[in-house]
Amino acid sequence: MGVYLYEKNELPDGFKYPEDYIEIMNMDIIPDIEPWSFICEFQESSSFWMMEVKTKYPNRELVPFAKVNYSDDIACFDGADISGDPKVYYIHAFASSGWEDRGYSDNFDEWLKIARLESARHKSELAENQE
Template identity: 30%
Template sequence: MPATSQDLLTGGDLPDGFSYPPEFVRLVEYGLTDLEPWWIMTGDLLRERHTGLAERRPGRSLVPFAERQDNDDVACCDLATGTIAVVHDYGDPKARDVARFADFPAWLHQAMVDFLEFN
């Protein structure tokens, strides 16, 4: 069964005042969650990654939404900056972000480039 927006973090799981970008919700509602090498996370996997990121990166307010299948990179909404941060989840928490995008559409554009180039 395809994922829906009901499979995303809700209520008490989300920081106060946060809402997913509408473009992201639309992507999920259309079932476009496998953008190899990126996977849009939903359900238990999303909840576990969100909890784990909070433990591994204290002091950062990140809401993960996608993971890369060929490494430990995770794309997140960075609430402190209002941007999209790609972090190497199990790397040094003090290391620079792998990438940063102005907004979700900018990240999605790069994810589509990755999709076209992925072998």
Template identity: 40%
Template sequence: MSIITFEHSFFTYPQQIKSLISEGLVDFGAWYLMNDEQTSRRFEGLQTRYPDRRLYPFAKRDDNDDIACFDGSDNTTVHVIHDFANSGWEQKEIFPNIDAWLEYAEECNLQNESS
């Protein structure tokens, strides 16, 4: 079983993310919370691909290369990054908080169902 804790030395993830895990809410259809190994691996890759940013990933979209991250020391605002895009073209969406991102994740599911 994959471990999801979001207890990493490189960033302090918000309690709301940890609460989702404790409630068993880790799969949101098109989006899912990454396990600790995936999070660490993506963190390292994002730092290499986007060296001018400090992106701290927590969720991945299953059907493309989108990653939900926090940027810098801000653990409130959620940035959706299209990973592997050229630097400067990676920013896809910005949400003011986790709740707004969760609404977006639900909208993604509805769009997938209608197509």
């Protein structure tokens, strides 16, 4: 499966994706972490969210990469971090500037662990409701 990663000119200067993120994006099948989904599966979605965060939050350097399916919450890398292991911010898109923060994870690995736990709980609840 092909994925869309932002072009260098779309990213903040010096930003590097975390290695574990790149590894996942290079998999034949991207992991199912519903209710989260990686926005990179479609260039249009990636471009939309990048433009949205740049427009709504011009004083921040955010690199969106995932979205919760039931809300406007998105996960964004801290684009100002050039270490290759940036924080992941939870952003409530469409909130007024200054009201968008919903917390953060220390890095992609921590975010992915949390997303997988949320996914397991979400899928369990769906299965219970279908019984």
